[in-house]
Each structure stands twice: as structure tokens, then as C-alpha cells.
Amino acid sequence: MSHSDRDAPGRKPRGGAAGARSSRAGGRPRDPAIEHAIIEAARKRLASDGYSQMTIGDIAADAGVTRPTLYRRWASKYDLVVDALKYGLRQQREAYPAIDWDRLEPVEAFKEAVRRLDPRYNNKAAMALHANFMAEADREPGLLEQLREHGVGPRCEELLTTLHLLRERGAVRPDADLDIVVTMCFGSFFGDYLRTGESPGTDFADRIVDTLWPAIASTDRDGPAGNAAHG
Structure with missing residues (x-):
């Protein structure tokens, strides 16, 4: 896997959720549908390929977006996977029935x-x-x-x-x-x-x-x- 598949040129890797948020700050408003498509594509690739084998290129292709589009939202594969993980866990908690x-x-x-x-x-x-x-x-x-x-x-x-x-x-x-x-x-x-x-x-x-x-x-x-x- 090439360095470009892991981290965008000139950006610091492994910034965690904070890095992902800072990469989205400023600029034009983001399209939630695009972010959702990328997150879902990342989750599927994580399950099928594993973290080491999944690539930004594959995720972008699955989501129907370009690599620059993805990198405008996440600085690295690590940041994207962390957000995908949190998204899935939120979904799980929201699926719990209300209990007295x-x-x-x-x-x-x-x-x-x-x-x-x-x-x-x-x-x-x-x-x-x-x-x-x-x-x-x-x-x-x-x-x-x-x-x-x-x-x-x-x-x-x-x-x-x-x-x-x-x-x-x-x-x-x-x-x-x-x-x-x-x-x-x-x-x-x-x-x-x-x-x-x-x-x-x-x-x-x-x-x-x-x-x-x-x-x-x-x-x-x-x-x-x-x-x-x-x-």
C-alpha cells in the first residue's frame, strides 16, 4: 500500500477525531449524503478487507467520490476509520429499545x-x-x-x-x-x-x-x- 493510500500529502496522520474535525473546518458546507456514503463504504471495506488492506482509493470508488473529496473531510485513513467506528456504535445505541x-x-x-x-x-x-x-x-x-x-x-x-x-x-x-x-x-x-x-x-x-x-x-x-x- 502506498503512502498516498494512508495519508494525504502534506497532512499529519493519525489525528484522531480532532484531526478529522479540523480537516472539515472552514470552506464550503459539506454534503451529509457524501459523508454518509464514505462512512458506509469505509465500514464495508473494514469488514471485508481489514484495516491494513483497505485503501482510500477503494473507499472513494465504492462511495462514488474522488480521493480529493474524501481527503477534504478526513486527513487520513485512520481518522476515517475512527469516525466510521463511532458512527456504527452510535447506530447500535440508537437501536436499543426504550426500557423502564x-x-x-x-x-x-x-x-x-x-x-x-x-x-x-x-x-x-x-x-x-x-x-x-x-x-x-x-x-x-x-x-x-x-x-x-x-x-x-x-x-x-x-x-x-x-x-x-x-x-x-x-x-x-x-x-x-x-x-x-x-x-x-x-x-x-x-x-x-x-x-x-x-x-x-x-x-x-x-x-x-x-x-x-x-x-x-x-x-x-x-x-x-x-x-x-x-x-
Whole structure:
């Protein structure tokens, strides 16, 4: 891959989201439809070719634009991929149904939070994306850092927050290791994918929770955990 496929001449590479924003500042108003086409083309190329093999030329051709048009919006391939990643993660969060968490029984709240933990919730290519970013960790560590910050972190934090709220309601044991529970839940999706290569069944999150819930639920049979687990 030539240098021109990675970075525009005379521009600094790897500027992150800030670099992408600064490259768009000033000048004529941008056409959102063009930016959307480029973002979608980048996402598809990332899934099919991987970061190292995808090129600015291919992305521009797929989007039906010229390379200068793309470079007026993103200073480098790295900047474009970071924005494409954030775009996909926003789409996933917007796909979550509105939930009144306070009205859910504890075990049902746990299950819903685990469903949202699935990287493929709104993107079937998410596992390939994670694998690609991990493979690039030595060459482009910033990609995996962006994935942790904007994807893995918020999803895991939502589950952890849910479990802490359930603990405050008396449904979860005070001594339960909630951090390891989150890791086990998140890792289950990757373990299943590596074992089967297929999308999990619609009951996969339920099966995870049904297995873990007895280990963390409060043993107070008269409390909310007892009612949820046995009622």
C-alpha cells in the first residue's frame, strides 16, 4: 500500500477525531449524503478487507467520490476509520429499545443489560471488526483504544451499573464480584462465536443469566432477588 493510500500529502496522520474535525473546518458546507456514503463504504471495506488492506482509493470508488473529496473531510485513513467506528456504535445505541428499568424484575433487568452487551446487537460484522482491531494492536494501537473507549467500555459500564442498582435493591449479594460477572457475560459472546462461528440464538443472553444468576442473587428468599428467582 502506498503512502498516498494512508495519508494525504502534506497532512499529519493519525489525528484522531480532532484531526478529522479540523480537516472539515472552514470552506464550503459539506454534503451529509457524501459523508454518509464514505462512512458506509469505509465500514464495508473494514469488514471485508481489514484495516491494513483497505485503501482510500477503494473507499472513494465504492462511495462514488474522488480521493480529493474524501481527503477534504478526513486527513487520513485512520481518522476515517475512527469516525466510521463511532458512527456504527452510535447506530447500535440508537437501536436499543426504550426500557423502564425500574419496572423490570431484577433477573429481567440483568437479561436485558446482557442482551445489549452483544457486539452484534445491530451489526453482524462486529466480531470481524473486533478481531481486526485486535490484530492491528501492535501497528495501530489507537484503533483498539478507540474501540474500548466508545464501544466496549460503555456497554460493559451499562451492565455494571445495572448490577450495582440491583445490589442496592437487595437483589444481588453484597459480596458478588460484579466486575468478573461483566467480563464473563461479555466474554460469552466471543467464546460462542469462536466455538460456532454463528450468531447466538435469541435466548443466548437468557441462558447466560440463568447460569450466573443463582451465583450472585441474594439468598434472602423474602427479598426481591428471591421473588425474582423463584416467583
